[in-house]
Amino acid sequence: MTERTRAEAAGTERKGGGMIALIGLVIGVGLGLALHPDVPLWLQPYLPIAIVAALDAMFGGVRARLEGIFDEKVFVVSFLSNTVIAALIVFLGDELGVGSQLSTGVVVVLGIRIFSNAAGIRRKLFGA
């Protein structure tokens, strides 16, 4: 095996693995639909924000994978810390009396990030 082919093999191997994530997503939705648990009251204001933060982290992960710079550890840590921080910000806002404004702000920021990640994914996949 030449140097070149080895590098290529490593490159393709570095990608991949998204299937597990996709399957996980489907399983999660299925579980949620099948079990339909109640959201606990204390979590209700923070769950939507945490979900948006998690979506942002997932898009970021997909983009990083497409760009070949994905690292599981970074993904897991940023996923967890982003969701927790997003929920914390809203919690803090609620305590300060600016909860609705602050959650709007968080959603706006995360929305912008999701869009820029989606743009990166699009560039990688379609070259446009």
Next chain:
Amino acid sequence: MTLDGVRDDDEPREEAERPAGPAAVPPAPLTGVMALLRPRASWGQLIGGLLCVLVGFAVAVQVRSTKRDTTFATARQDELVGILADLGQRSERLRGDIRDLERTKAELQRDAQGGAALEEARKRATTYGILAGTLPAEGPGIRMVVQDPRGGVHAGGLLDALEELRDAGAEVVQVNEVRAGVGTYFLDARDGVQADGRTLRAPYTFLAIGDPHTMTTALNIPGGVVRTLQAAGATVSITPRAKVTVSAIRSP
């Protein structure tokens, strides 16, 4: 780990739309997607998959709970407090109504001769008579005199004044010798203004029974009745009175 030390957190890169140079030509879309989906088991992958399970689960649960009750789920604490206070006030008012009606019912049941019923009916007849203008009335209110030396006040101005008084809660209104009722009209005539078929001449004197403060404020608002009348060349004086006697009546 097949990663060759390349590490980056997955924060989005803040650079905008970089030009796609020839070096950045991506693989064909399909092969890119296929490569992305190729399974590759490792602990990191499994944890990532687990997180995805969590996200899917959370999304499904959240969507479900949002669908269930949209009215109050998204409302914040202060909005809910407002709604609650409104409801409390309303139920208090309704409870007061219930008490009144219960008392009336008890009185009606107690007297056999129908004295209470008669009293009730009389009271109601008096109220309706005052509102309809068939009975004289007196109570706290205001007296408004519109001096019109230049003849600039027309029927519209007087109607505006009457409507403003009614809006401000005037229960009984008399204009000069005319008791205002539901069918009162103002008409421009050659020698003044006609109201309900009788000619009114300046100065126009409004006697209104109601809350004096509210009516005075309503008449005096910027751009309101008093300003309009003054712009037409009239002078307006309003005096609140503890007792206004409205003696003119309408024939039933």
